[in-house]
Amino acid sequence: MNIKITALSIAVLLTLFVVSCKKNNDPEPNLPPAAFTVIPKLAASGTDVVLTWTKTKDPNGDPVTYAVVYKDTLAKNLTDTTYTIKNAGYGASVVGSVVASDNQKASTVSSFSITTGANPYVAIPDVNFEKALITLKIDDVQDGNLLPSSAQKVTSLNVAGASIKNLQGIEAFVNLKTLICYSNNISTLDVSKNTALTSLDCSLNNLTNLDVSKNTALTSLNCNYNSINALDVGTNISLNALACYHNNISSLDISKQPALLNLNCSVNKLAVLDVTKNTALTRLDASYNQLTALDINKNTDLTYLDCSNNSIATLDLSKSTLLKTLYCGNNKLISLDTKNIALSYLYCQSNSLTSLDVSKSTYLLDLYCYGNSLTTLDISKNTALQALYCYNNKLTTLDVSKNVGLGKLYCYNNSLSTLDVNKNTALYWFNCSTNSLTALDISTNLALEYLDCSSNNKIQTICVASLAKVSTNWTKDVTATYKVCK
Numbered sequence: 001m002n003i004k005i006t007a008l009s010i011a012v013l014l015t016l017f018v019v020s021c022k023k024n025n026d027p028e029p030n031l032p033p034a035a036f037t038v039i040p041k042l043a044a045s046g047t048d049v050v051l052t053w054t055k056t057k058d059p060n061g062d063p064v065t066y067a068v069v070y071k072d073t074l075a076k077n078l079t080d081t082t083y084t085i086k087n088a089g090y091g092a093s094v095v096g097s098v099v100a101s102d103n104q105k106a107s108t109v110s111s112f113s114i115t116t117g118a119n120p121y122v123a124i125p126d127v128n129f130e131k132a133l134i135t136l137k138i139d140d141v142q143d144g145n146l147l148p149s150s151a152q153k154v155t156s157l158n159v160a161g162a163s164i165k166n167l168q169g170i171e172a173f174v175n176l177k178t179l180i181c182y183s184n185n186i187s188t189l190d191v192s193k194n195t196a197l198t199s200l201d202c203s204l205n206n207l208t209n210l211d212v213s214k215n216t217a218l219t220s221l222n223c224n225y226n227s228i229n230a231l232d233v234g235t236n237i238s239l240n241a242l243a244c245y246h247n248n249i250s251s252l253d254i255s256k257q258p259a260l261l262n263l264n265c266s267v268n269k270l271a272v273l274d275v276t277k278n279t280a281l282t283r284l285d286a287s288y289n290q291l292t293a294l295d296i297n298k299n300t301d302l303t304y305l306d307c308s309n310n311s312i313a314t315l316d317l318s319k320s321t322l323l324k325t326l327y328c329g330n331n332k333l334i335s336l337d338t339k340n341i342a343l344s345y346l347y348c349q350s351n352s353l354t355s356l357d358v359s360k361s362t363y364l365l366d367l368y369c370y371g372n373s374l375t376t377l378d379i380s381k382n383t384a385l386q387a388l389y390c391y392n393n394k395l396t397t398l399d400v401s402k403n404v405g406l407g408k409l410y411c412y413n414n415s416l417s418t419l420d421v422n423k424n425t426a427l428y429w430f431n432c433s434t435n436s437l438t439a440l441d442i443s444t445n446l447a448l449e450y451l452d453c454s455s456n457n458k459i460q461t462i463c464v465a466s467l468a469k470v471s472t473n474w475t476k477d478v479t480a481t482y483k484v485c486k
Contacts, residue, residue: 036110064101186206195215195216216236222241238259241263243262291311302322307331310330316337320340326343370392377395396415416432417436419435425444431453432456
């Protein structure tokens with residue numbers, strides 16, 4: 001019995017000894033490096049980030065190396081505790097980590113984040129814009145950047161015809177009063193920061209939109225020859241000159257511009273134009289639109305009006321006593337009151353006029369009334385007349401004896417049977433073709449350069465001062481003969 005107990009005790013002791021030996025021979029677990037701290041700081045450049053971190057220890061005494069991760073692993077197997085991330089950019093959010101690893105690949109991660117400095121420069125991405133600035137000595141280096149202080153010194157900028165596509169950077173020119181950027185390839189233009197602007201010329205570009213709502217100091221706006229669909233000038237109450245011709249504008253509200261002196265909105269798609277609030281207007285060009293009416297009774301200061309190439313049926317000029325130039329051709333006018341003493345230039349061609357009274361317009365220099373249905377035309381009071389275009393009418397008589405200064409006379413395609421131009425010694429362009437003339441005397445018209453008297457089949461003799469004066473620029477019927485008659 002005692003022998004059995006002793007044997008059992010020995011067996012237990014041996015088992016415990018073996019188990020104890022196994023425990024003592026197991027390897028210790030590999031622990032990762034201790035926690036550490038990363039401190040990011042901006043370098044003087046504002047775009048470089050300098051990382052420094054506390055040196056960590058490995059609990060197992062293994063050597064430790066570091067890796068820097070930002071977007072991608074930038075560096076690994078570092079033993080130093082500093083690293084610089086180069087050129088992170090301006091205003092960038094730099095978020096990354098430093099990974100400490102031992103040679104058993106156990107690792108500890110410490111994160112960092114920092115925002116880089118604001119850009120001290122103004123970006124000028126368009127090469128040609130910057131070249132123009134360098135030419136103007138506003139910039140000095142072609143690097144896509146401009147110092148804000150350089151932009152802030154500029155009050156007037158002319159970069160016309162510089163092949164610019166992008167005017168980004170113009171927002172830094174906060175003191176700009178005049179901006180001239182016509183004849184470029186600009187498709188968008190942001191002048192919302194240029195609140196000091198008084199004059200803007202962005203004509204001849206590729207603009208489809210133009211926002212000038214923040215430019216409340218504007219007095220002059222030129223945005224001609226673009227593809228602008230709408231133009232809101234509601235906040236530009238100081239405008240005295242607006243030129244928006246050759247666009248696609250279908251409506252234009254200028255009721256808040258009482259100081260407007262000059263308006264050119266021609267070659268658009270305007271069906272209505274209200275200028276009754278623009279009582280200071282002196283020049284108005286609304287030609288080549290879709291107008292059916294135009295009220296200018298409140299615009300008594302008008303000296304120039306062009307409403308040609310519309311569909312206007314009536315035009316009241318009774319209040320336009322200062323009018324000197326009137327273009328109203330290519331409309332649907334059947335009558336026209338032209339008793340304006342000041343009128344010097346009248347272009348009322350291609351309407352449906354059956355009569356025309358210009359007897360009060362004694363200062364008239366040019367009269368273009370061709371393409372109507374006139375049967376008579378009295379120009380005896382228009383002694384200053386220099387050019388008369390009355391062709392394509394139904395005239396049977398025409399007296400130009402009082403118009404001794406007449407230089408250009410185009411009266412072709414009428415029904416004239418006689419025409420005396422002996423008093424018109426200044427005449428140099430003369431076309432009386434396609435009439436019913438039986439004779440023609442141009443012997444006193446020594447200045448004559450161009451003559452067409454063809455399609456007057458009854459003319460047999462054309463009297464001239466000298467056959468040597470006959471020019472190759474003269475045209476007649478083959479049945480007619482030049483002859484010295486006196």
